[in-house]
Amino acid sequence: MEDHNQPLDEGLNSNQSSSPGLQITxxxxxxxxxxxxxxxxxxxxxxxxxxLLVFTLLQGASSGAAGVAGGLFVILFAGxxxxxxxxFMFQFSQKLKLGLREENNTAAEAAFRNLRxxxxxxxxxxxxxxxxxxxxxxxxLLMMGRNM
Amino acid sequence: xxxxxxxxxxDASNQLAPTREMRQNWYETASWAKFISIVGFIMAGIxxxxxxxxxxxxxxxxxxxxxxxxxxxxxSLGTGMTIYMLxxxxxxxxxxxxxxxxxxxxxxxxQRTDQxxxxxxxxxxxxxFRWSGVFLIVLVVFYLVFSLYLLAVLLPTEGG
Numbered sequence: 262m263e264d265h266n267q268p269l270d271e272g273l274n275s276n277q278s279s280s281p282g283l284q285i286t287x288x289x290x291x292x293x294x295x296x297x298x299x300x301x302x303x304x305x306x307x308x309x310x311x312x313l314l315v316f317t318l319l320q321g322a323s324s325g326a327a328g329v330a331g332g333l334f335v336i337l338f339a340g341x342x343x344x345x346x347x348x349f350m351f352q353f354s355q356k357l358k359l360g361l362r363e364e365n366n367t368a369a370e371a372a373f374r375n376l377r378x379x380x381x382x383x384x385x386x387x388x389x390x391x392x393x394x395x396x397x398x399x400x401x402l403l404m405m406g407r408n409m
Numbered sequence: 410x411x412x413x414x415x416x417x418x419x420d421a422s423n424q425l426a427p428t429r430e431m432r433q434n435w436y437e438t439a440s441w442a443k444f445i446s447i448v449g450f451i452m453a454g455i456x457x458x459x460x461x462x463x464x465x466x467x468x469x470x471x472x473x474x475x476x477x478x479x480x481x482x483x484x485s486l487g488t489g490m491t492i493y494m495l496x497x498x499x500x501x502x503x504x505x506x507x508x509x510x511x512x513x514x515x516x517x518x519x520q521r522t523d524q525x526x527x528x529x530x531x532x533x534x535x536x537x538f539r540w541s542g543v544f545l546i547v548l549v550v551f552y553l554v555f556s557l558y559l560l561a562v563l564l565p566t567e568g569g
Contacts, residue, residue, distance in 0.1 A: 282522035282523075282524060283427045283432075283518065283519075283522055283524060283527050284426075284524060285424075285425045285426065285427065286524075286528065288528055288532075289527070289528055289531050290425075292528075292531040292532055292534065292535040293531065293535075295535050295538075295539065296531075296534055296535050296538045299538035299539060299541070299542045300538060302542055303538075303541075303542065303545070306545065306549075360425060361425070364423055364424055364425050365425075366425060366426065366428055369425055369431065370428060370430045370431055370434075373430075373431050373434040373435060373438070374430070374434055376434065376438055377434040377435075377437050377438045377441075380437075380438045380441035380442055380445070381437070381441055383441070383445055384441040384444055384445055387444075387445060387448055391448070
């Protein structure tokens with residue numbers, strides 16, 4: 262028989278564990294700690310790559326208006342494709358480190374929110390790329406059909 | 410009579426604990442990670458097919474007696490490129506496997522409150538990050554060495 266006497270908002274309090282079964286053990290903490298270090302490394306590489314890109318574009322921009330326009334285009338493109346995942350990775354690393362150090366659930370929540378955003382971003386980008394490939398493939402088939 | 414360990418009892422309010430928001434984020438992360446890893450496996454398969462077909466095409470052209478400088482160059486690079494591509498595909502498959510295991514284990518952990526799956530998920534996540542990092546370091550070093558080698562080869566030619 263189902264228990265209908267539970268309050269409607271039971272389990273909606275985000276400050277309390279809604280799953281007494283899942284525990285953040287010492288082993289998991291160790292995995293998270295190591296993951297934050299690697300995530301920081303990836304983020305630093307990403308920022309370095311962006312800095313290199315901007316530096317190269319600034320040099321190219323000295324070649325005239327076309328260089329400036331091309332540079333701006335690439336910066337916006339790189340901003341979309343590199344900056345956001347790098348930023349999410351950096352935030353994940355820093356927030357999880359803080360969460361582990363200070364036993365701070367809010368920081369840990371922010372860390373996993375950023376990890377979710379990172380994966381979401383990569384997934385959406387992959388869907389867009391696959392769609393472009395599919396359209397290009399269909400276009401190619403159509404052109405080949407016309408030429409035959 | 411009091412328990413000896415009464416004063417050192419576990420205080421849940423000061424410890425990290427999985428919250429509802431964390432579980433939601435883990436579940437969504439797992440879904441995206443699974444999707445990305447499956448696409449990764451398909452891409453690795455396509456890359457493997459391409460590598461094998463390129464080798465076959467080069468061999469067929471060589472048998473047909475086609476002899477152009479471009480083809481000869483590609484042929485000389487062929488074996489090295491094939492090995493390089495195969496290593497890249499192997500690494501991609503290995504990393505995807507960690508990603509897939511992370512995704513499926515995390516989903517199971519959240520859905521069924523399975524502690525063993527929860528630990529395995531984060532072990533695979535750590536492995537994914539660790540081996541991606543090692544691979545990235547190797548790749549960066551490889552490109553740096555290759556760039557230096559190219560510079561060393563090209564500079565004396567330009568100077569002379």
